[in-house]
Structure formats: structure tokens, C-alpha cells
Amino acid sequence: MREFDLKSLEELLPDTARQIADVIGFPATQRLIERFGGACFPVGRGLRDTGERRLAMLRDVIGDENT
Secondary structure (H helix, E strand, O other), X not given: OOOOOHHXXXXXXXXXXXXXXXXXXXXXXHHHXXXXXXXXXXXXXXXXXXXXXXXXXXXXXXXXXXX
């Protein structure tokens, strides 16, 4: 994978990515994009195990506080 600095590409990001960066910061957003970029990642309301597994994946990538 090529290395990049997401902050330096901010003007090229879609609004949703910029909004995420405003909330969790660019370093965590970059990790999120590197791991899941381009994928739909729905997280349910905790009614099924799938939602909990996805939350666990998010916690692994961006940490508890950012999740």
C-alpha cells in the first residue's frame, strides 16, 4: 500500500470524509480509510451479532473513544 497523508489531500475528500475527520481527527480517519475505504459499513442497533462484530472492527482500527 502506498503511504499518504490524508490531511494534505483534504480538498480532494468527499464531504462525508471531511465530516468524519472533524469528529475523530485526520489520523483516525486515515486509518479508517486505509482499512475500509470504499466499503459500505452499516452498523445496526445492536439487535444482531453482525453489528457488534462491526463495532469491534471499528474499535480495533480507530479506538474506543473514536468509535
